[in-house]
Amino acid sequence: MSISAGPTAPPTVLFVVGNGLRALDVIHPVQMRGYLTLEISTSMTAFSVLENYEIDLAIVDLDTCDGLDGPRMATEIAANWPDVPMIVCAGSARTMQKCPIHCDA
Known part of the structure; x- marks a missing residue:
């Protein structure tokens, strides 16, 4: 199943947001550039x-x-959907320092 309207549909960006990321500050500019965005607040819904x-x-x-x-x-997304590019971000530097994810170039 695809939420795309057809072959010319814009790329879809999934935002999994919590309390730290200011969702509107990040999502709105992406929408303004023509991307379809989905904002999800729970891991189970994201999966x-x-x-x-x-x-x-x-x-x-x-x-x-x-x-x-x-x-x-x-980590679960990277393991189960390796073909989906992912950006990992946080609302604070302290949170980023605790992140065990390592990226290969």
Whole structure:
């Protein structure tokens, strides 16, 4: 199943946001550039969306607040959907320092 309206539909960006990321500050500029955006606030919903829809990019806030912390959620996404590019961000430097995810160039 795809949420795309057709072959000319814009790329879809999945935002998994918690308390730290100021969602509107990040999502609005992406929308203004023509991307379709989905804002999700729980890890289970994010996993369901990734399983059922074509996602072109996932942006994950490390400050998620639904029981599965952001680093673990980002690790799960990378393991289960390796073809989905991911940006991991946080609302604070302290959160980023705790992140166990390492990127290969």
